[in-house]
Amino acid sequence: MTPTTPRIAIIGAGPGGLTCARVLQRNDVPVTVFDHDAAAGARPQRGALELHMTTCQPALRAAGLHEEFAALARPAGQEVRLLDHTATVLFQYAPTPASTPAPADRCETDRDELRRLLLDSLTPETVRWGSYLRTLHPLGDGRHRAEFDDGHTETFDLVIGADGSWSRVRPMLSEATPHYTGVTFVESGFEDADTRHPEVARLVGAGRMRAESAGRALIARRERHGRIRLYAAFRGSQDWALEAGVRMTDTEAVRAVLLDRFAGWDERLLALLRDNDGGFAHRPLFALPVPHIWTHTPGLTLLGDAAHLIPPFVVPGAGLAMLDGAELARALTGHRDPDEAVRAYEAALRPRATEAAERAARGLAEALAPDAPRGSLRHLRHRPR
Structure with a gap:
C-alpha cells in the first residue's frame, strides 16, 4: 500500500x-x-x-x-443420481470411504x-x-x-x-x-424427510438427485436435519405464473400448474411436487x-x-x-x-x-436440453472421480 x-x-x-x-x-x-x-x-x-x-x-x-x-x-452429500422422467436411475455415484477426498x-x-x-x-x-x-x-x-x-x-x-x-x-x-436466461427454478422443500417423507428420501438418496427430460428437470439436494431442497426447472417466460393466472402465494394453484408442466412423469417424481412442505418460491435465473x-x-x-x-x-x-x-x-x-x-x-x-x-x-x-438427460449423462460418465 x-x-x-x-x-x-x-x-x-x-x-x-x-x-x-x-x-x-x-x-x-x-x-x-x-x-x-x-x-x-x-x-x-x-x-x-x-x-x-x-x-x-x-x-x-x-x-x-x-x-x-x-x-x-x-461434508455435502457426495452421492450423485441422474434419473429420467420414468424415475429410471441412469447414473449413480456413491463414493466409498477410500474414494472420498479428505477433506471432502x-x-x-x-x-x-x-x-x-x-x-x-x-x-x-x-x-x-x-x-x-x-x-x-x-x-x-x-x-x-x-x-x-x-x-x-x-x-x-x-x-x-x-x-x-x-x-x-x-x-x-x-x-x-x-438478462433472463429463459430458465426458471421454482423452489420448495421437505422437512425431516427420512421420517415424514420416506419415499422421497429414498428417491433422492444421500446427496444430489436430478431427473431430466425434454427441457424440464427436478433437482433435489440433501441439507441439514433431514431437509431436502427441491427445484422444479423449466424453460419459458419468467412471468409463467401470471400467464397461467395464478399467484405464487396460492400454493395449490401453483402446484396444479407444475404438475401439468411435468405431466407424464413417473408418480414417484411427481410426488416431489405434490407432497412438499410449505409453499413454492419463484426463482427466475439471470446472468x-x-x-x-x-x-x-x-x-x-x-x-x-x-x-x-x-x-x-x-x-x-x-x-x-x-x-x-x-x-x-x-x-x-x-x-x-x-x-x-x-x-x-x-x-x-x-x-x-x-x-x-x-x-x-x-x-x-445440458440439463434442460430437448434430448435431456443425454448431455448430463455423458458429462457425469466422463467426470473425474
Whole structure:
C-alpha cells in the first residue's frame, strides 16, 4: 500500500464483501462496509450454502478463518443420481470411504452461520447497516463521492462493488445488465424427510438427485436435519405464473400448474411436487454476458455476482465471491499502488470468472436440453472421480 492508506468502501455485506473486509483488516488496512439491510438480522439467511473447497478454502485461509469454518461446516452429500422422467436411475455415484477426498471437495454450511462467522471476525462498526448506495460521483484521480439514500455522502479512493446481481456500482464500469436466461427454478422443500417423507428420501438418496427430460428437470439436494431442497426447472417466460393466472402465494394453484408442466412423469417424481412442505418460491435465473469485461476505471472494481452473475448451477457462487474478495484484498495489501493492485486482480479475475460462467451455462443447457438427460449423462460418465 502507499504511505497514505486509501479510504476503501465495500458496497454489500455478502460473503464476498465480508471476506474482502476481513482480509484487509487482517493486514491492517482500514475498510468500511455499507449494506442496505437495516441490521445484520433484518433478513434471515435461511437454508444451506454448498461450497467448493477449491474456491472457498484459499479464501478462508487468507481470512484466517479456516479452522473456525471447519467447526461449522459439514461434508455435502457426495452421492450423485441422474434419473429420467420414468424415475429410471441412469447414473449413480456413491463414493466409498477410500474414494472420498479428505477433506471432502464439497461442503455445506448454513447461510446464517457463515455470515455470523465473517461478521464476528471484523472490528466493531465495520459494517454500516441501513446504507443503500444511491449513486457515485467521480471526483477525479480515482476518487468517488458515494451518495446514500438517507442523504449522507462520503468520499473514497476505492469503491468495491460487492452488491450482487443488481449492483449499483456496476453501471459506473459497464453497460452490461443481467438478462433472463429463459430458465426458471421454482423452489420448495421437505422437512425431516427420512421420517415424514420416506419415499422421497429414498428417491433422492444421500446427496444430489436430478431427473431430466425434454427441457424440464427436478433437482433435489440433501441439507441439514433431514431437509431436502427441491427445484422444479423449466424453460419459458419468467412471468409463467401470471400467464397461467395464478399467484405464487396460492400454493395449490401453483402446484396444479407444475404438475401439468411435468405431466407424464413417473408418480414417484411427481410426488416431489405434490407432497412438499410449505409453499413454492419463484426463482427466475439471470446472468451477465460471458465474458463480462469492463474498462478499468481507477477507484472502482467489482467482485462476486456484481462482476460475474451466473446461474446457480454446477458452480456455487458464494465460494467464487469469497475467492474474489480474498484475492482482491491480497492484491491491495501486496502492491504499493492500489490502482496497480486492482488492475492485477481484474486481470486474474476475468479468465476464472469466464470459465466458471461457461461451465454453469453448459451444465444448465445440458440439463434442460430437448434430448435431456443425454448431455448430463455423458458429462457425469466422463467426470473425474
